[in-house]
Amino acid sequence: MIDRGQAFHEQDPEVKKAFYRRDHTRRVRYESNYDLLTWRDSLIISMGFSDHIDADEIPSACRTIAIEYIKHVTNLGDTLFELLSEALGLKPDHLTALECNNGRHFICFYYPACPEPELTSGIYNHSDATFLTILLQDQLGGFQVIHENQWVDVQPIAGALLVNIGDLLQIVSNNKFKSVNHRVLAKRVGPRISVGWFCVGGSVPPKLYGPIKELISKENPPLYRDFLVSDYIKQYLSKEHGTSGLDYFKL
Numbered sequence: 623m624i625d626r627g628q629a630f631h632e633q634d635p636e637v638k639k640a641f642y643r644r645d646h647t648r649r650v651r652y653e654s655n656y657d658l659l660t661w662r663d664s665l666i667i668s669m670g671f672s673d674h675i676d677a678d679e680i681p682s683a684c685r686t687i688a689i690e691y692i693k694h695v696t697n698l699g700d701t702l703f704e705l706l707s708e709a710l711g712l713k714p715d716h717l718t719a720l721e722c723n724n725g726r727h728f729i730c731f732y733y734p735a736c737p738e739p740e741l742t743s744g745i746y747n748h749s750d751a752t753f754l755t756i757l758l759q760d761q762l763g764g765f766q767v768i769h770e771n772q773w774v775d776v777q778p779i780a781g782a783l784l785v786n787i788g789d790l791l792q793i794v795s796n797n798k799f800k801s802v803n804h805r806v807l808a809k810r811v812g813p814r815i816s817v818g819w820f821c822v823g824g825s826v827p828p829k830l831y832g833p834i835k836e837l838i839s840k841e842n843p844p845l846y847r848d849f850l851v852s853d854y855i856k857q858y859l860s861k862e863h864g865t866s867g868l869d870y871f872k873l
């Protein structure tokens with residue numbers, strides 16, 4: 623997947639141009655220098671509105687492997703949601719019944735070598751506005767998480783996947799799970815390739831989420847108000863970089 627993702631990003635710009643769009647309703651799109659604060663390009667396949675992927679829409683450089691990868695990572699996500707449900711003391715299908723595994727986005731990132739890495743970042747400090755994120759990274763390194771107020775390198779391990787809890791899972795679990803702040807450093811060496819699988823929950827028709835009722839009691843009152851994923855994302859995007867939308871939904 624890493625090799626074919628790199629192959630897509632290293633094609634002639636004329637070929638990539640066909641996928642370049644800023645229209646977020648498009649299911650397959652290529653973004654370059656999206657917000658100028660990040661030193662990376664992205665190939666996005668959104669399955670947010672429907673699960674069906676039209677193979678012809680996916681760039682031929684990575685089509686076969688991307689379809690295969692999405693199938694496997696979606697299965698893995700389903701299994702993780704079962705385990706996470708059980709860890710909360712709920713039935714295994716609880717989180718999938720809430721459609722936390724829906725609203726999936728596959729993104730293949732390309733972080734080019736950067737001549738002045740101290741002036742930018744691969745992706746700035748943030749937590750994900752997702753329920754769950756599964757990442758595949760190459761061997762270059764640069765991914766860091768905050769641990770005890772310090773940035774700690776997450777060393778790549780060949781064949782390993784990185785799983786991050788996102789803000790939305792923190793809310794529905796009423797803080798039993800915590801989303802993690804992370805970033806990717808820009809580097810003089812590159813490119814770094816990573817592949818993310820993000821799921822932001824059911825949004826068609828819009829679904830109201832909030833702390834799971836079974837986790838609420840007199841001793842554990844709800845810490846957040848109910849919200850629509852679209853409202854959460856709107857709030858998240860309106861914030862300064864490095865702050866999540868969690869505070870806005872706190873009771």
Ligand SMILES: O=C(O)CCC(=O)C(=O)O
Pocket residue numbers: 731745750757759765804805806816817818
């Ligand atoms: O590229 C990576 O390894 C992480 C990307 C990331 O954190 C994000 O896009 O939210």
Ligand SMILES: [Fe+2]
Pocket residue numbers: 748749750804
């Ligand atoms: Fe992230």
